[in-house]
Amino acid sequence: MADSRITRLADGLVVQAGSGVFDVPADLGMIVCTIRGRSRLGRDASRSLRGLSDHALVPVVGDRTLVTIFDRETGVIEAILPRHNRFSRKVAGRRHDERIIAANIDQVVVVFAAAEPSVRETALTRYLAVAEHSGVPAVVCINKTDLVPRGSLEQVAGAYESLGYAVILASTRTQKGIGELTALLMNKISVVVGPSGVGKSLLLNAVQPGLGLAVGDVSKSTGKGKHTTTSSRLYPLDSGGFVADTAGMREFGFWDIPEDELTWCFREMGPFLGRCRFADCTHVTEPGCAIRGAVSEGAISENRYRHCFRLRVEG
Ligand code: GDP
Ligand code: ZN
Numbered sequence: 001m002a003d004s005r006i007t008r009l010a011d012g013l014v015v016q017a018g019s020g021v022f023d024v025p026a027d028l029g030m031i032v033c034t035i036r037g038r039s040r041l042g043r044d045a046s047r048s049l050r051g052l053s054d055h056a057l058v059p060v061v062g063d064r065t066l067v068t069i070f071d072r073e074t075g076v077i078e079a080i081l082p083r084h085n086r087f088s089r090k091v092a093g094r095r096h097d098e099r100i101i102a103a104n105i106d107q108v109v110v111v112f113a114a115a116e117p118s119v120r121e122t123a124l125t126r127y128l129a130v131a132e133h134s135g136v137p138a139v140v141c142i143n144k145t146d147l148v149p150r151g152s153l154e155q156v157a158g159a160y161e162s163l164g165y166a167v168i169l170a171s172t173r174t175q176k177g178i179g180e181l182t183a184l185l186m187n188k189i190s191v192v193v194g195p196s197g198v199g200k201s202l203l204l205n206a207v208q209p210g211l212g213l214a215v216g217d218v219s220k221s222t223g224k225g226k227h228t229t230t231s232s233r234l235y236p237l238d239s240g241g242f243v244a245d246t247a248g249m250r251e252f253g254f255w256d257i258p259e260d261e262l263t264w265c266f267r268e269m270g271p272f273l274g275r276c277r278f279a280d281c282t283h284v285t286e287p288g289c290a291i292r293g294a295v296s297e298g299a300i301s302e303n304r305y306r307h308c309f310r311l312r313v314e315g
Helices: 043-050 121-134 154-162 178-185 200-207 211-222 247-254 259-265 267-272 290-297 302-314
Strands: 007-013 016-018 021-026 029-035 064-069 074-080 086-090 098-103 107-113 138-143 167-169 189-193 232-236 242-246
Touching: 007 021, 007 029, 007 074, 021 064, 021 074, 029 064, 086 121, 098 242, 107 121, 107 178, 121 138, 121 259, 121 302, 138 154, 154 167, 167 178, 178 200, 189 200, 200 211, 211 232, 211 242, 259 267, 259 302, 267 290, 290 302
Parallel strands: 029 074, 107 138, 107 189, 138 167, 189 242
Antiparallel strands: 007 064, 016 021, 016 232, 021 029, 064 074, 086 098, 232 242
């Protein structure tokens, strides 16, 4: 017998994921979903049918899904629509095991502070490289500009702008850059990352009171370095869009980039890759190295070249 209360959602956004339960907003309110049991197909069958690894079959926040809604409140996720990017972290202890924690992220906002603590460029570079590797556009935000003299950040901001990254100079004390940040987050799904103490919570609170506290709460309550599934959430913005948070996202910078892919994560190096005299050039001492040639001609900055190799050594 057909049940008229059964409806479908063609493009349901997963806003909360954890412990086999997924929240998907619909016009009438939040739908609490489970996933269609894999037992119907069998694990191996579903894996080979879709050519995906097992965890790719489990929805994560940011996933667009097909949902069958039963009684206006509960539903079943029938399928995950193709992901256009994914945010991962490595599973603790297992070097090459990846856990997807969010999908279809529009941008990552990398926050550092002008002082207390001051910008660590190797760390900033690492966040940017991981964003490139994940296929997620990145924006740089330098907070606490009230602590340094005017104009002292122009050089560092200019360096990242010339690579094509937008740079927001901000201060939660003076409200500088808050309008710019608010506009940037509007109607997008964003992840805000950066070392602790740089002012991420206060920046989010400046954009929307309570938001930074909510995001911070989840990070604090879910604990660090756990192997177990952690809940992740997309927090809605009043102006449209979402800010994503999960304990795993704080480890974002620590996702290993395979060594042979690292140089590709430095966008300005792309045009020179494959042009070295030796196909297996490590760009350190070999003659005819196109990357070092570009550094000496100023097309690649010494700084970025150095950071690239520091990441290669330090991982
Ligand atoms: P989070 O760990 O990145 O979330 O950082 P918080 O938002 O908790 O802020 C860390 C510290 O930096 C707090 O003591 C804030 O008062 C301070 N702080 C945040 N934003 C600014 C700013 O724009 N200027 C100054 N001087 N201090 C700030
Ligand atoms: Zn080379």
